[in-house]
Amino acid sequence: MISQKWAERKRRLLVIVPANLRKQWGQELADKFYLPSAILENRSFNEAIRAGNLNPFQRDEIVLCSYQFARTKEPYLRQTNWDLVVIDEAHRLRNVYKSSSKIATAIKQAVSPFPKVLLTATPLQNSLLELYGLVSIIDDFAFGDLKSFRARFARLGNDADFAELKERLRPLCKRTLRKQVLQYVKYTNRHALVQEFVPTAEEQRLYDLVSDYLQQPTLYALPASQRQLMTLILRKLLGSSTHAISSTLDGLANKLEAAATASEAVDVLPDELPDNLEDLDELADEWEEDENSTSQAERVRLNPEQLTEL
Numbered sequence: 001m002i003s004q005k006w007a008e009r010k011r012r013l014l015v016i017v018p019a020n021l022r023k024q025w026g027q028e029l030a031d032k033f034y035l036p037s038a039i040l041e042n043r044s045f046n047e048a049i050r051a052g053n054l055n056p057f058q059r060d061e062i063v064l065c066s067y068q069f070a071r072t073k074e075p076y077l078r079q080t081n082w083d084l085v086v087i088d089e090a091h092r093l094r095n096v097y098k099s100s101s102k103i104a105t106a107i108k109q110a111v112s113p114f115p116k117v118l119l120t121a122t123p124l125q126n127s128l129l130e131l132y133g134l135v136s137i138i139d140d141f142a143f144g145d146l147k148s149f150r151a152r153f154a155r156l157g158n159d160a161d162f163a164e165l166k167e168r169l170r171p172l173c174k175r176t177l178r179k180q181v182l183q184y185v186k187y188t189n190r191h192a193l194v195q196e197f198v199p200t201a202e203e204q205r206l207y208d209l210v211s212d213y214l215q216q217p218t219l220y221a222l223p224a225s226q227r228q229l230m231t232l233i234l235r236k237l238l239g240s241s242t243h244a245i246s247s248t249l250d251g252l253a254n255k256l257e258a259a260a261t262a263s264e265a266v267d268v269l270p271d272e273l274p275d276n277l278e279d280l281d282e283l284a285d286e287w288e289e290d291e292n293s294t295s296q297a298e299r300v301r302l303n304p305e306q307l308t309e310l
Helices: 002-007 018-031 040-051 065-073 074-078 104-112 128-138 146-153 157-167 203-212 224-240 242-262 277-291 304-309
Strands: 014-017 036-037 062-066 084-087 117-118
Touching: 002 014, 002 018, 002 084, 014 018, 014 065, 018 036, 018 062, 018 065, 018 242, 062 065, 065 074, 065 104, 074 104, 084 104, 104 128, 117 128, 128 146, 146 157, 203 224, 203 242
Parallel strands: 014 062, 014 084, 036 062, 084 117
Antiparallel strands: none
């Protein structure tokens, strides 16, 4: 679709992706489709502003940016007359119907007037309301308001309701299997190479000590409201390498010492977290949304055949 727009000389093309996929998207566009692209982030955006481009989104290249960046630059997105907006890993926007979903709401508002395509392999995870949220980004009137959708489709108690849901989705949702596009896309065969890793005694001791600490009932080093998220991040760093987590642990220790001196708990995120804060902010936004638990009645209750049909 992007190639077709480019061939038609419609060059206002935007791809919104998770921060860690920006480079891969640029490489794939170049290698497979010979299309030029540019990653917009704070540094490149500010450089373009200083060079005289008052809206760096307006350029003769495909623009790649992260979810968080799209949110922070929402006014600039609105001022660009996009020919096509592609949103990858779009299930990150599934909770757009919730007031807590700041990134999803900002992106939905910014690109609402423009043609858009949402790409995802996991459109449905916990609740059919997530399907309502994704569809609302494409067409805000496909299902009416949230109350109407909840009353009609939240439980799917009979075949008639399920049939109507499929019919409503038909013009909006297209499911494509890999086997259906093999004649167009030559996928590389994947062969797993397993490398056994055995931690040293010192590495295992560090892992055990950090794990024991993270499981304590009270942690003054982490803000209570973000403890689950921070624990996840620390475990990812711990599983990466000792170098990856060392500076973060130093930062936490320094903040604890300062807090002990001031007799108050730490209530801010450590500054020594990984440099790619766009990744962290995207994860934080999605995590906070999921903490608002879905009622049991609204959880997905579809059998495998129904899921396949959807």
